[in-house]
Amino acid sequence: MISRTLKRRIRICLLIAAVPVPPIAFRLFYLQTIRHENLSAAASREFNRTVSEIGPRGRIFDSRGNLLAESIVTWNCSLFKKELRDPARDLDALASALALSKKELKARYRRSKNFVSVKKDLDHAQAEAVKALKLKGVLLEARQNRYYPSGSIARNILGLVGADKGLTGVELLYEKVLTGRISRREIVRDAGGNVLYRNGEDGAAAPMDIHLTIDKNIQFFAQEAIKKYAEKNRADLAMAVIQDPDTGRILAMATYPEDLEKxxxxxxxxxxxxxxxxxxxxxxxxxxxxxxxxxxxxxxxAWALNSKVTIHDHEPEKTLTLSGVMERSSNIGAAKIGLKLGLENFYLYVKAFGFGTRTGLGFPGESPGILRPMERYRTVDLAVGAYGHGIAATPIQVANAYSALANGGQLLETRLVDRITDGSGKAVFRNEPAVIRRVISGATAAAVKRILLNVVNAGTGKNAGVPGYLIAGKTGTSKKIDPATGKYITNKNVASFCGFFPADKPQYTILIILDNPKLFYYGGETAAPAFQEIAKKIITLNGIKPDKVLLESKPPQAAPVTD
Incomplete structure (x- = not known):
């Protein structure tokens, strides 16, 4: 009897004990099999942490080796609540070291589960102060900030950097070259937050340095000059492009007001x-x-081209020589030359000089200009196109075309980067000069040069002249077009001057543009003086000797500045 009762009780106990087994087993199966990935990820987030550090971006130098851009290290300070030995004391020490509000830091500490961001962008002194506290659970993560030791010089070319990535300019164009090495550390903690394991691994290759063709001194001259003359003439925008005509190297590209996004x-x-x-x-x-x-x-x-179109000159002229047409900047004379040249020849040489085509610098926003298809040209388009209307160009295209005139007739590829070097300074890439095509013969280039010298010596470009030096160039004044209507805007224009020197063996091509100047109207009044100022400073900087022939000759009678 007792034995049967005991057995019955044992069976009941076994039954009771067995009842929870299926749901527990099912729960374990569900958690370890079905929910495994989600729970594992959650656990990793709590106890594992991968810390990434991006090393310094590559540096950017000018052509003379002057540093234009580099990265400096700052630190982000954070902590893990579970690792602090004495939270109250540690938080007070951190707040004092970093000049933080103790009340605010403690409030953030209470709101956070485990990870607390203490302060970002610590300088070296602040980082050292935190390190000196030797607090367990407090981390310092290094970050890179871009620093420009030359200030505003060439900033429109260098561009912007955000979140360790180039956003505009050279910083964007050469992102893959400049981007810093990425290193990662994996940290594993137990349930108490104690560090159990640390590991380190390297990511991308070390960054390289870029050496631009920009000359810091000439860039400074250009920026100062266009700022001065833009403000003097109350222009909406001013630009300067300076190029070495023998190599295509861009020595300066300046804009005022400065726009770092373009x-x-x-x-x-x-x-x-x-x-x-x-x-x-x-x-x-x-x-x-x-x-x-x-x-x-x-x-x-005034010349009635047809019943609807009359071409006007700035000053009434009768018969002019070929050089006189350029010296006096006669639109009528230029139109007659263009019509005599013919559409096919005109269009061929416009394309040959690089208009209607991007220069190949590679910037995302570079424009090819506006050059309509040849089959859409009419007689009037050819006539006005001969003096630069009905055609749209970029400043870099105009400067490069004048460099072809200066160097004897060869159109060169434009260059902004001279070379790329590794961390040891060894060149891994050199951007050698490259000829796109010969556009005109050396004899033709020499003839054009003689006429452009006359423009400065005796024509509308007299304000670009530098006593004792051979300066060749041409003034320009064009109307602005309303993008909405496609028609010219009354009393709004673009004034410019493009030229090169020393004309016997040109070393510098300079283009100056003022958009909508309001004090003076013509390029000879507004842009030519800026050219002269930059040329004088370059001559002084490089000790260019004056031309002996000009020193011995008397200056010719100059024409009115009306273009």
């Missing part, structure tokens, strides 16, 4: 106006359509 000299388009007459002249001379001995009747300042 590189205006490669993005902004405008009708080049009378500076474009040099292209028409070169094409006509190259095709033997005209000679330096030819003359053109300039209709006393």
């Amino acid at each position: 590189i205006q000299p490669v993005e902004w388009v405008y009708e080049p106006g009378s500076t474009f007459k040099a292209v028409t002249l070169a094409a006509a001379l190259e095709k033997n359509i005209v000679t330096e001995k030819d003359s053109f009747y300039c209709e006393n300042g």
Whole structure:
């Protein structure tokens, strides 16, 4: 009897004990099999942490080795609540070291589960102060901030960096070259927050340094000059492009007001106006359509091309020589040269000089300009195109075309980067000069140069002249177009001057543009003086000797500055 009762009780106890087994087993199966990945990830977030550190971005130098951009280290301070030995004491020490409100820090501490961000962007002294506390559970993570030791010099070219990534300019264009090495540390903690394991691994290759073709001193001259003349003439925008005509290297690209999100000299388009007459002249001379001995009747300042279109000159002129057409900047004379040249030849040389095509610098916003298809050209388009209307170009295109005139007739690829070096300073890439094509012969280039010298010596470009030096160039004044209507805007214009020096063996091509100047109107009044100022400073900087012939000669009578 007792035995049967005992057995019955044992069976009941076994039954009771067995009842929870299936739900417990099912729960364990559900958690370890079905929910395994989610729970594992949650646990990793709590106890595992991968800390990434991005090393310094590559540096950027000018052509003379002057540092333009580098990265400096700052630190982010954080803590893990579960690792602090004495939270009250540790928080007070941190607040004192970092000049933080103790009340605010403790409030953030209470709101956080485990990880607490204490302060970001600590400088070296603050980071050392935190390290000196030797607090367990407090972390310092290094970060990189971009620093520009030359201040505003070439900042529009360098661009912006955000979150350790290039956003604009050279910083964006060469992101893969400049980006810093990424290193990662994996930290594993137990349930108490104690560190059980640390591991380190390297990521991307070390960054490289970029050496630009920009000359810091010349860039400074350009920035100061266009700021001065933009403010003096109350212009909406001013730009300067300076290039080495023998190599295509860009020595300066300046914009005022400065816009760090755009590189205006490669993005902004405008009708080049009378500076474009040099292209028409070169094409006509190259095709033997005209000679330096030819003359053109300039209709006393007004020429009815057809019943609807009349071309006007700034000053009434009668018969002018070929050089006189350029010196006096006659639109009528240029139009007659263009019509004599013919559409096919005109269009061929416009394209050959690089208009309608991007220069290849690679910036995302670079414009090819606006050049309509040849089949859409009419007689009037050819006539006005000959003096730079009905065609839109970027400043870099105009400067590069003038460099072709200066170097004897070769169009070169533009260069902004000279070389790329590794951490040891060894060059891993060199950007050698490259000829795109020969546009005109050396003889034609020499003839154009002679005429452009006359423009500065005796024509509308007299304000660009530097006593004792051979300066060649051309003024330009063009109307602005309303993007909404496609029509010219009354009393708004773009004034410019483009030239090169020393003209016997050119070393510098300089383009100056003022958008909508309000004090003076013409390029000879506004842009030419800025050219002269920059040229004088470059001459002084590099000790360029004056031309002996000019020192011995008397200055010729100059024409009015009306273009």
